Amino acid sequence: xxxxxxxxxxxxxxxxxxxxxxxxxxxxxxxxxxxxxxxxxxxxxxxxxxxxxxxxxxxxxxxxxxxxxxxxxxxxxxxxxxxxxxxxxxxxxxxxxxxxxxxxxxx
Amino acid sequence: xxxxxxxxxxxxxxxxxxxxxxxxxxxxxxxxxxxxxxxxxxxxxxxxxxxxxxxxxxxxxxxxxxxxxxxxxxxxxxxxxxxxxxxxxxxxxxxxxxxxxxxxxxxxxxxxxxxxxx
Numbered sequence: 001x002x003x004x005x006x007x008x009x010x011x012x013x014x015x016x017x018x019x020x021x022x023x024x025x026x027x028x029x030x031x032x033x034x035x036x037x038x039x040x041x042x043x044x045x046x047x048x049x050x051x052x053x054x055x056x057x058x059x060x061x062x063x064x065x066x067x068x069x070x071x072x073x074x075x076x077x078x079x080x081x082x083x084x085x086x087x088x089x090x091x092x093x094x095x096x097x098x099x100x101x102x103x104x105x106x107x
Numbered sequence: 108x109x110x111x112x113x114x115x116x117x118x119x120x121x122x123x124x125x126x127x128x129x130x131x132x133x134x135x136x137x138x139x140x141x142x143x144x145x146x147x148x149x150x151x152x153x154x155x156x157x158x159x160x161x162x163x164x165x166x167x168x169x170x171x172x173x174x175x176x177x178x179x180x181x182x183x184x185x186x187x188x189x190x191x192x193x194x195x196x197x198x199x200x201x202x203x204x205x206x207x208x209x210x211x212x213x214x215x216x217x218x219x220x221x222x223x224x225x
Contacts, residue, residue, distance in 0.1 A: 001170070034211035036154075043203055043215035044154065050210055087154055091209050095169045096144075098154040 002026050002090050006099035012107040019075040021102045023088035028068045032092035035064055035073045038101075039084045047086075048073065078104070109134045111204050113219035119198075120225050125191040127219055129204030136185045137162040143180065143187045144207045147200040148218075155200075159207060160187055194223045 003026035013019050023033065031051040036044035046055045048064035051071055061076040075082055083106055088099040115127035129143070136143065145157040158168035160178040168176045172191070180187040191198055202219045205212035 032209060036211075043205075043218055044212070045215075046211045046213050049213075053210070055211075055213065089154075089211065091207075091211060094159075094167045096156045096159075096207075098156070101153045 001095055002029060002093060002097055004088055004090055004097050004099040006086075006088055006102050008102060009100065010103040010105060012105045013078050014107045015078055015080055017078045019078050019082075019104060021073045021086055021088075021104075023066075023071045023073070023099050025069045025071075025090055025092075029090045029092035031067050032090055033064075033066065033071045034089045034091060035062075036087045036089065037082075037084045038087065044087060075104075109206065109214045111206065111214055111216035113202060113204050113216045115219055115221070117220055117222060119194055119221060119223050121195055121223055122193055125194050125198060125221055125223070126188065127202055127204075127221070128186050128188045129216055131185045131187075131206075135182075136180070136187065137182045140208060142207050144205045144212060145178065145189045146203045146205055146212070148203070149197075149200045157189065157191075157202075196223050199223045 005024045033051045035048040038044040047058050052064045063074050065072050085101045085103045087101050110132045112130050119125045142159040142161050144159040160166045160180050166178050175192045177190040199222050204216045206214040
């Protein structure tokens, strides 16, 4: 199985801050990396697919980068509705594994 | 707009079989190059992929659950289903169905909370 490791596990930030979350795969997954946002009590929502492609309807303050084993999700200016948990997920091979999540909290 | 909705018992006794169905509306389950997934999330924890099924009936299951999981699809009813046998408290979770491709899971159900308890 491919292991996905996110860092940090949690972070505190203020509205307007630039936030960066990293995800590392245990082996190369090319660009088969997706990012999700999950608000409490809700289903995850796809933000970024193929490492850097913005899902339709997602605000452009979200961006993704990386390939191979190292990936980044950046929120350019944190908005109140962005306080949530973020997960990376590899779709390179089965089982399709997720990172453990990064919780973005209000400072 | 595609919508997915999970349904099934919220309480299952230990050693019994958990059964859930995902009904797809707003589109045909057999349209496009997609596969149909089950993903679960224990309370306060992360996401675990259980497996996926294609409308051809082909399946891929998470190795750790493979011996207990069965998925099926009914294209006429626009539904796919999950069965997990011999459940224990460790199977207590919110279970999500989701549409998937190599570009991620783009549509999700709202989730079905399943508790395993006597």
